[in-house]
Amino acid sequence: TSLYFLSNSKYEAKIDLPSGTKLERDGYTWFNDKVSATVSPETGALISYKYRGEEWLSQPVELSLYRPLTENDKKDKHGGMLWKKAGLDKISQKVTSIKPSKNGFTVDVSVLNAKDNEIGTGSFVYTLDRKGMLKINTVFTPDTAIVKSLPRVGLTFRMPVANCCDVTYLGRGDFENYVDRAAGKIGIYETSPFAMFHYYVMPQSTGNRIDTRWLALTGEKGSGWKIISDKPFQFSVLPYRI
Numbered sequence: 001t002s003l004y005f006l007s008n009s010k011y012e013a014k015i016d017l018p019s020g021t022k023l024e025r026d027g028y029t030w031f032n033d034k035v036s037a038t039v040s041p042e043t044g045a046l047i048s049y050k051y052r053g054e055e056w057l058s059q060p061v062e063l064s065l066y067r068p069l070t071e072n073d074k075k076d077k078h079g080g081m082l083w084k085k086a087g088l089d090k091i092s093q094k095v096t097s098i099k100p101s102k103n104g105f106t107v108d109v110s111v112l113n114a115k116d117n118e119i120g121t122g123s124f125v126y127t128l129d130r131k132g133m134l135k136i137n138t139v140f141t142p143d144t145a146i147v148k149s150l151p152r153v154g155l156t157f158r159m160p161v162a163n164c165c166d167v168t169y170l171g172r173g174d175f176e177n178y179v180d181r182a183a184g185k186i187g188i189y190e191t192s193p194f195a196m197f198h199y200y201v202m203p204q205s206t207g208n209r210i211d212t213r214w215l216a217l218t219g220e221k222g223s224g225w226k227i228i229s230d231k232p233f234q235f236s237v238l239p240y241r242i
Helices: 071-075 080-086
Strands: 002-006 024-026 029-031 035-039 046-051 059-064 092-101 104-112 118-128 134-142 154-158 166-173 185-191 209-218 224-235
Touching: 035 118, 046 134, 059 134, 071 080, 092 118, 166 224
Parallel strands: none
Antiparallel strands: 002 134, 002 224, 024 029, 029 035, 035 046, 046 059, 059 154, 092 104, 104 118, 118 134, 166 185, 166 209, 209 224
């Protein structure tokens, strides 16, 4: 996954930004005159991304292995009961190794549940370039003795309200869709977190989009993030915590 800082057209697949000065490292931060990215030495998560001095994260970029339960999940013997038993709803990351690499870090983590039991391991490779593009390669390996089933494997983060949130994406839309409900046409769509959220009688999955090529999250000034993956991905942008 690649994160670009957006300062021009959000409809382009890639962003051509002017290059900054040579990147330098100070502890767990890589920076130059334009951008800085900081990784936590305790959790291995990306805890700060600043562009021209402005912070674009209000919650770290971390592993996400859980989602709200649907009615089917509660009845499925391979669903919600197994997820809760494994403790997927409350996980944390603990660094086991962190090494500086060229313009980035390679991090290995232990993934723990609320009982402090290891349910798997994860690895993150962060690479920042002089223009502000940040590449994140992530691998999660579950302990199959504990984790019998996974509701999701992905990344989650929060953005400051002031910097969010118009949502533009190239993918399937313009309504919510899932791997087992691949309805809608591929196209460029514009929406918002509140428009993506549906008030179901029983809280459950909502707002998902599949077959996404790129995603732009922008604020009132038109600046923001563009997220691009090597393969089509799915996402949701919600106005509440999961």
